[in-house]
Amino acid sequence: MIELEGLTKRYGEKVAVDDLTFTVRPGIVTGFLGPNGAGKSTTMRMILGLDHPTAGDVRIDGTHYDRLKDPLTYIGALLEAKGAHPGRSAYHHLLCLAQSNGIPTRRVHEVLDAVGLTAVARKKAKGFSLGMGQRLGIAAALLGDPRILMFDEPVNGLDPEGIHWIRTLMKSLAAQGRTVFVSSHLMSEMALTADHLVVIGQGRLLADTSMAEFIERNSRSWVRVRSPQRERLLDVLHQGGITAVESGDGALEVDGSKAEYVGELAARHRLVLHELSPQQASLEEAFMQLTAESVEYHAHTGPPGPPQQWGDGWKRG
Amino acid sequence: MAATQVVRSEWTKIRSVASTVWTLSLAVVVTIALGMLISALSRSEFDSMSTRDRLSFDPTFISFAGMSLGQLAMIVFGVLVVSNEYSTGMIRASLAAVPKRGTFLFSKLAVATALALVVSMATSFAAFFLGQAMLGEHKASLGDEGVLRAVIGGGLYMTLIALFSMGVAAMLRSPMLSLGILMPFFFLISNILGNVDATKKVGRFLPDQAGSRIMQVVPPLDDDTPYGPWGGLGIMALWVAAAILGGYVLLKRRDAQ
Numbered sequence: 001m002i003e004l005e006g007l008t009k010r011y012g013e014k015v016a017v018d019d020l021t022f023t024v025r026p027g028i029v030t031g032f033l034g035p036n037g038a039g040k041s042t043t044m045r046m047i048l049g050l051d052h053p054t055a056g057d058v059r060i061d062g063t064h065y066d067r068l069k070d071p072l073t074y075i076g077a078l079l080e081a082k083g084a085h086p087g088r089s090a091y092h093h094l095l096c097l098a099q100s101n102g103i104p105t106r107r108v109h110e111v112l113d114a115v116g117l118t119a120v121a122r123k124k125a126k127g128f129s130l131g132m133g134q135r136l137g138i139a140a141a142l143l144g145d146p147r148i149l150m151f152d153e154p155v156n157g158l159d160p161e162g163i164h165w166i167r168t169l170m171k172s173l174a175a176q177g178r179t180v181f182v183s184s185h186l187m188s189e190m191a192l193t194a195d196h197l198v199v200i201g202q203g204r205l206l207a208d209t210s211m212a213e214f215i216e217r218n219s220r221s222w223v224r225v226r227s228p229q230r231e232r233l234l235d236v237l238h239q240g241g242i243t244a245v246e247s248g249d250g251a252l253e254v255d256g257s258k259a260e261y262v263g264e265l266a267a268r269h270r271l272v273l274h275e276l277s278p279q280q281a282s283l284e285e286a287f288m289q290l291t292a293e294s295v296e297y298h299a300h301t302g303p304p305g306p307p308q309q310w311g312d313g314w315k316r317g
Numbered sequence: 318m319a320a321t322q323v324v325r326s327e328w329t330k331i332r333s334v335a336s337t338v339w340t341l342s343l344a345v346v347v348t349i350a351l352g353m354l355i356s357a358l359s360r361s362e363f364d365s366m367s368t369r370d371r372l373s374f375d376p377t378f379i380s381f382a383g384m385s386l387g388q389l390a391m392i393v394f395g396v397l398v399v400s401n402e403y404s405t406g407m408i409r410a411s412l413a414a415v416p417k418r419g420t421f422l423f424s425k426l427a428v429a430t431a432l433a434l435v436v437s438m439a440t441s442f443a444a445f446f447l448g449q450a451m452l453g454e455h456k457a458s459l460g461d462e463g464v465l466r467a468v469i470g471g472g473l474y475m476t477l478i479a480l481f482s483m484g485v486a487a488m489l490r491s492p493m494l495s496l497g498i499l500m501p502f503f504f505l506i507s508n509i510l511g512n513v514d515a516t517k518k519v520g521r522f523l524p525d526q527a528g529s530r531i532m533q534v535v536p537p538l539d540d541d542t543p544y545g546p547w548g549g550l551g552i553m554a555l556w557v558a559a560a561i562l563g564g565y566v567l568l569k570r571r572d573a574q
Contacts, residue, residue: 045409045572045573048409048412048413048416049412049413049416050409050412050413050572050573051572051573052570052572065416066416066417068416071413071414071416072413072414077413079409079410079413080406080409082405082406083405083406083407083409083410084405084406084407084410085330085334085401085405085407086405087334087335087336088330088333088334089333092329092330092333095329095333096326096327096329096330096333097326097410097411097414098326099322099325099326099329100322100323100325100326100411100414100415101322101414102319102322140410
């Protein structure tokens, strides 16, 4: 269990993490979601005692991180892919970490085997691909057979096979009753792995909810209809007690009705339909709405302004 | 967490990277080879020396002449041992494994210093014996007064240079910045400050100027240095202690970036 209480981190004027209070529970995968720059990594570094909080407190199983005897046996973390000396072999990287926490050498071979790096164990880390680096980081996290595991953006830069492997691993770790805390900036990724969701934006807590509840609350469904006989369709829908709104591209959107019902209604009135499709708002959209105000770096999504006529001045001159 | 665990871990770290071997070998080879060369040159020049120079002729000190260059490799060793943690991102894994930062830093320094001491002592004795062999009839022997002290002192001097570099690297974190400051300082600036009359009074309290005093057996004729061999080494040790203390305080207070 990881407990955060009023955890705050300021860098001068800038607030990176703002009064975060939540608990990460055992037996489930807790997703830690937020746009880039929301403060996820800073929060995770404070959990590990790497960064000092400006205010507030964080405890691992009720204890401060630096009070843990052999901390790797309580909590294992993957912070980033390239966290190893490039000139050191995977085996020695894990061995030095194991020795510092009194973990037997046998365990180094076990975790190398578990992540599939046994064949390259004696190779220097500089020759590792991003995926292999990620596996080495995960091996280090598993080294002390800890009850709590923390992964910062574990699927970043991985190929589909690696992504699948990590998802399965996180689920199986949670199924063993361990606490699994994983950060991501992708809602779609979280929807596949997380049971619980903690959402932050600009360092502030935006949601702390179960995945099921989040989906239920944020999933709007509607039916999209397109017909060359648009006006008649509107009348028919209106008579059927259905309100339709225009979607802007000539199609109509019908909220809260089944596509079957709309289709049958149109058929009864011998209307031609060019499109009849059930739609579901993606969780990605729900997430973007939730964090819209707290995104640090906005891309300009509006239509670009009229191009400047710089050529005119040249012609006139 | 027992400190012995962390010491074992640091020993694994230091022996599993190539930079340890090449920096230390370079320190050994350069110190000995350059010492032999300068010893051989001094022997052939002895006859054409003035009486004054002959009186202050210090065969022991001459055989350590290679240290001025060899210590640069020792500096690289000391800097890399500490700053590699930061430049590779390993520091986060290291401090997550050993959150007691004092235990982490002092175990690392203990292991690196012990290794540097063994190598430096061997280098110092080898540089002395091989240098004396080159000096021929002008050689000193280990039994002469002050010679054994100078040879052991040479090993201590090189070890302290490495330890000083570790302290500076712990403060500065970046290997490039640490080397960029330490290399020109010990190779040029300190020598200039210690030998130019205007700055000599202050310059001779710099770590290498004070520390190298212990390798002198025959002091220069008009010697007015206000400290003896062990006093000089003590001044150097104070510099080293200050660098390590600075490194420890900053490591303790800073975020592990």
